[in-house]
Amino acid sequence: MIDFLKIVAKNRLAAFGGILLLIIITLSILAPILPLKEPNITNTADRFMVPFEGGHILGTDHLGRDLLSRLLWGTQLSLAVGFAAAFIAATFGSILGAIAGFYGQKTDNIIMRFIDMLMAFPYILLALAIVAALGPGLFNALIAVALVNIPFFARNIRGVTVTLANKEFIEAARLSGMSNFRILIVEIFPNLLPMIVIAMSTTVGWMILETAGLSFLGLGSQPPQADLGSMLGEARSALITNPHTSFVPGIMIFCIVMGINLFGDGVRDALDPRLKKGSLIRPLPQTIYEGGDTQPQPSTKLLSVQNLSTQFHVNQDIYQSSNDVSFEIxxxxxxxxxxxxxxxxxxxxxxxxxLVASPPGVIKKGSVNYKNQNLLAxxxxxxxxxxxxxxxxxxxxxxxxxxxxxxxxxxxxxxxxxxxxxxxxxxxxxxxxxxxxxxxxxxxxxxxxxxxxxxxxxxxxxxxxxxxxxxxxxxxxxxxxxxxxxxxxxxxxxxxxxxxxxxxxxxxxxxxxxxxxxxxxxxxxxxxxxxxxxxxxxxxxxxxxxxxxxxxxxxxxxxxxxxxxxxxxxxxxxxxxxxxxxxxxxxxxxxxxxxxxxxxxxxxxxxxxxxxxxxxxxxxxxx
Amino acid sequence: MNALEAINLSKTYSATDGFFIKNKKNIRAVNDISFTLKENQTLGIVGESGCGKSTLARMLVGLLEPTSGTINLQDKNINQYQRQELGRVIQYVFQDPLSSLNPRKTIYQSLAAPLKYLHQHDHTQIKEKMLSIMSEVGLKEEFLDRYPHEFSGGQAQRIGIARALLADAKILILDEPVSALDVSIQSQVLNLLNDLKRKFHLSFIVISHDLAVVENISDEIAVMYFGDIVEHNSSQKIFQSPHHPYTELLVGSVPTLNKQFADIQTKHTELPDPANPPSGCSFYSRCNYRSDKCQNNKTPINSAQKTPFVSCFHPL
CATH class of the missing domain: 3.40.50.300 (P-loop containing nucleotide triphosphate hydrolases)
Structure with a gap:
């Protein structure tokens, strides 16, 4: 876990996103014990106060409620709903995807056609329809957002499961007498977990935006309860006259989504096995040569390799792959x-x-004489x-x-x-x-x-x-x-x-x-x-x-x-x-x-x- | 009692040309082959890529359903076994030892599976059994907490063998057991297999493209070409005096010390199209000894399971 965080921290943008996110989450969790004003107490006399006026650090809204207090309470709610939606979508989507991918054939066909049908609707329309059917309210918005995101998880996880299900270690498990269900849980699931985490980290931000969108339309949280979307929605009519009421929740949404996406990218890079192997690190067109301008000994042969030493530097280890090698052709x-x-x-x-991939390869010393020139230099x-x-x-x-x-x-x-x-x-x-x-x-x-x-x-x-x-x-x-x-x-x-x-x-x-x-x-x-x-x-x-x-x-x-x-x-x-x-x-x-x-x-x-x-x-x- | 008996076993895969084109093709992988594995014996199966030897192996352990034919394990049809019962009779050692181990599980977890699910052993029994088998195959106890990527090819292959032994099955199918290993290590593993066979009264089917490996470990050898068994004989004789032209070609192609280039046949080496197999001998186009009879007549098959057997009209 510590190693994992170290890798993420190496990516500066991810570290920045992570810290930003951490601050926001801490503040919103601390909302009940911070010395804040009551978020829902209206006082129309104090309406539309600008920041720092009358003891309101971020000012007040159209009903004279303290914006800072509403912001932190609202952030808490929005984050909770966003993460809950992501978790629900990931759980159900992954289960469906894993079952479809593992059992294949008819099961796969039925599940995936259902998923395709869900995907055929424009997602916001689908979310609206669901909320319309269930009635407005934050909990129903949560269900709607989770439901429209299930296909994303199901399709991703199904693809990975299909590849895994054909691996030899699954056949080995079968020969060890494990039942199909147990193979799915014990053998396949641990290999899916990093994929699920990656998919979640890249979609949480999106889900927070979607819930905010529904609340903005008045379908999510109901007054007087504040979440970021409903705060924006209520401030809309005063956008020109009192812009700070829109800016406060707007900037918060921006910071949250930005932080999640930057951090999520870092998590993905750290977990993705392809990136771990360094396949995205582009090697130099020519191996690093530390022999300076070593002049090769004259040779009458076509090619003469002289005292060649090539090493690989991986983490703290030095692999001496070629050690003072000399020969002629x-x-x-x-x-x-x-x-x-x-x-x-x-x-x-x-x-x-x-041609040795570099990094991590380094030609430490030596020379290659080809037509009286040192090829390495x-x-x-x-x-x-x-x-x-x-x-x-x-x-x-x-x-x-x-x-x-x-x-x-x-x-x-x-x-x-x-x-x-x-x-x-x-x-x-x-x-x-x-x-x-x-x-x-x-x-x-x-x-x-x-x-x-x-x-x-x-x-x-x-x-x-x-x-x-x-x-x-x-x-x-x-x-x-x-x-x-x-x-x-x-x-x-x-x-x-x-x-x-x-x-x-x-x-x-x-x-x-x-x-x-x-x-x-x-x-x-x-x-x-x-x-x-x-x-x-x-x-x-x-x-x-x-x-x-x-x-x-x-x-x-x-x-x-x-x-x-x-x-x-x-x-x-x-x-x-x-x-x-x-x-x-x-x-x-x-x-x-x-x-x-x-x-x-x-x-x-x-x-x-x-x-x-x-x-x-x-x-x-x-x- | 025979350990394993395959009678007229065939496998054809069906493939369609595309989504809209319903032109079904039958791809021939294994074609009407029969053989017997006696108890405490090793049967080697050699052939080059595309000859159907891996398909055969997967049918024998129940991972693939044959298109036609019968497999008997210890004189009982394979279809009459439950999955767990089957696992206690026959086990498979995979070609690539690393990919047959779950990368996210420790060696202990991988090795415990057969004991837990095939034999319902409890924790102390598992540990005891595991340690005794691990010392048999030359693995140290401290390996148990490690993950597959921490092992060399030779060690991973020993883990694969240990897992098969822990299932306590008497028949092992070994698919290219040493081809992932360096020559200087190969015979370490082969010698280990020979010792285990004697000690635990096992019967092996060893599948490989490497003639020397198969010759070394087997009692009898069957040579496969394009889904057929073309020759079946004792391991002492088959490469010493090959009777089928293909066996002769294989033996002649193996690079050995001090061989000259002139000995080697350089005609084309392409296999026939498996979707459209030839009507006569499948080796016809490459054969130096062919006659008109070979082109259109089916070569004999070994339904009676005799040895020596050669599927050729003009045996050498």
Whole structure:
């Protein structure tokens, strides 16, 4: 609760609204014990006194009643009615919505058609009709306002319930023997609660206005009882001659609704899970780089990553995702980057063209030498001409990379023309179709007018590869491009990448968690563990004889089919978390060969021939 | 006694083209399949996405109604079980361990549900039973007060398994039990499952796209393609000497150490349209060994539930 208020308070407008609201509520609650004049005692001799005249701080109204006293008592009443209406509407609306959403089918149909009917009437007309039927009075106005707001809650909550009802944890509850009713109460309701609170916080202000509206028309509170709407209504005839009688309740309504809305927005932002994840925080187009003007070491290779360190700053924690990482890629080479989830392999790959979301990501130090310039320090405009152009990416999930509302043909054309505006329309079309053929799509014309969701995963990934090829890149960074695909499809995609690389002399940085895939495709491999490179060398040599114990264990984990006796292998324990990396070797707590030295000292990199490893006691006779 | 028996099980989903177009389509998901799970055995079901294996799993635990066919659990028809009775016989371990736990409930609340509603245990019984099962699956007592998001994938999967065990059901359906986990952790969970099976006399159906996982844990394996079981054999033999061309293709596609590219088939990999299934063998268009007979004749189905079985006119 305290944390929640802290989040709300971070939003200054919300804090302001909250404080304003708190003051108003406190004052109105204190009305009975404050030294106020009686609100309903008329004294026509003192009518229309201006503020501060005759001991009336806010003046008097047309019957000589004290305005301050009437204002505070009226506010109390208006707030009470508004909140009560919101509560009633939320309760009944949510119950109806939850039942409709959970039970579905006929129940859903009947309830929602009834709700639709309520919504078909203009709401003020409906409220008027209800009051007309029940007779004027504050209680009836309350019922009317609550009733016309039920559809709003019912529709919102039904939508959320439908999504929840199809979740796996609901099925799990069903298998645990819970009855439908109990599932609704015990499993679904707690998940609805934040939504209900959000909906309430944004509608309370509106309901106070509506009740005031009914009272203004004389259908709500009856004289002499004061609420804000009836005060306004009674002051209407004196609007020109004695404006203060209208201003006093008017400004109060304004302050209440303003305060509620500002505070309600803050509550919504704090409770909404989407906002919590930071999806509304727009990351910078380029990762923050704190390496200043680090000059990279000269290199003869296509790309040289030098001492790259990328961190994530989340609250007070620093996650060291990529820790002093250095490697090089030659022209036409396929370099594998292997590691388990959380080993920092993707962050390393994204850091190359400053694609790490920032905030919270920061490139702390290091450099990337591409054609004798430091990619990390390039201004955004220059970086853009390289990113996606000379260095392009293929990601794991092609559905998130392709635009769902544009056809494949349009997307290819757009990508082509964005980077080369001189291309004519017919040239672009024929070039795009050629690209599709090069990724073994036999008949590109069939694909041209198709939307991404109509394609299978394998076809989508081929389109993504074609898009990555559009500007004749020198380096393709493929981040687990086949992990989401079936094995037979994976085999094809790997084949395509392999032949493209041979035909076009492409360099590929291939990221994977699967040694089997890497061994098929790559020349050299880098093994990452807990943010650091632990071993590097030609795939064949490492397969034969790994130097680092982690590499050798990881190779043992690759399954062998058709040999049931070969039990699946696992490495005991779990990797350390990246915000609490140990002092010595990060793998030590899972390592069979660890010594005291491994726990205490940081491990240097040893190199021999074309291999290197980060271990005091390498295995396989490599040292 | 058989733990589970599926006889001529089919599921078709019906879909309409749009609100105004009343053109009903039948989408075929599972097509006339039969198999038996013996007690204390593990049956593996492998197949790629879209082959109907998840639909099958959900029918077996009563979350989906089959279009036709029969499911017998411990020699009694599934329709004769009450919901709670069913939960005491068969349980399901979900593919995504995190989304099968209510995000707003502690692990204690999630794990207590089967004991409370299936077995009507009181508080002390619940606690006692829970702690003994948690130590079996390698979970610590202090986890009980935590919420699902505080767990890693491996731990969450153990919680899912613990919940199924707490229901005290003897048949478990495991849907992709380790696919959310890193390779170095996968076999920790698989070994745990094997130990539990022996200790509690369980029978498993393991559904996965990962051939190695299924081979490791199963006694028998059925390969599914496009809603059909195309091959069914013992786990020692099925991948060592595949008889169906599709099984051969699957085995050949798995990336293993030191495999060369030339071995891999690169023909198109698209599945047939499930709304308009082919009249003959559904693997016809991708098959290297096809003949005219395959195009128009229905391939055999395993109604007699024999093993080995292969649904092919030209088995290898």
């Amino acid at each position: 030659q022209e036409g080479e396929c370099l594998g980057l292997i590691g388990e989830s959380g080993s920092g392999k993707s962050v390393t790959a994204l850091s190359i063209t400053s 390039l201004p955004y405009e220059e970086l853009r001409s390289i990113r996606g152009n000379k260095i392009s990416y293929i990601f794991q999930d092609p559905l998130t990379t392709l635009h769902p509302l544009h056809t494949i043909g349009d997307q290819l054309l757009e990508a082509l023309q964005a980077h080369d505006s001189e291309l004519s329309a017919s040239e672009s079309i024929s070039k795009s179709k050629e690209l599709l053929k090069s990724v073994q799509i036999p008949n590109p014309d069939n694909l041209w007018d198709v939307y991404p969701h109509q394609l299978s995963g394998g076809m989508r990934q081929r389109v993504c590869i074609a898009m990555a090829l559009i500007n004749d890149p020198e380096l393709i960074i493929a981040d687990e491009p086949t992990t989401a695909l079936d094995v037979t499809v994976q085999a094809q995609i790997l084949n395509i990448l392999n032949s493209l690389r041979k035909e076009r002399k492409l360099s590929i940085l291939f990221i994977s968690h699967d040694f089997g895939v890497i061994s098929q495709l790559c020349d050299r491999v880098i093994v990452m563990y807990a943010g650091s490179i632990v071993e590097e060398g030609p795939v064949k040599n490492i397969m034969q004889q790994a130097a680092h114990p982690y590499t050798s264990e990881l190779i043992k984990c690759v399954p062998q089919l058709g040999n049931k006796e070969h039990a699946l292998y696992s490495i005991p324990g779990n990797p350390p978390s990246l915000n609490q990396l140990p002092e010595g070797c990060a793998f030590a707590n899972r390592c069979k060969y660890k010594q005291d030295q491994c726990l205490k000292e940081s491990v240097p990199v040893s190199s021999k021939d074309n291999r290197s490893y980060k271990c005091f006691y390498p295995v396989g006779g490599v040292a």
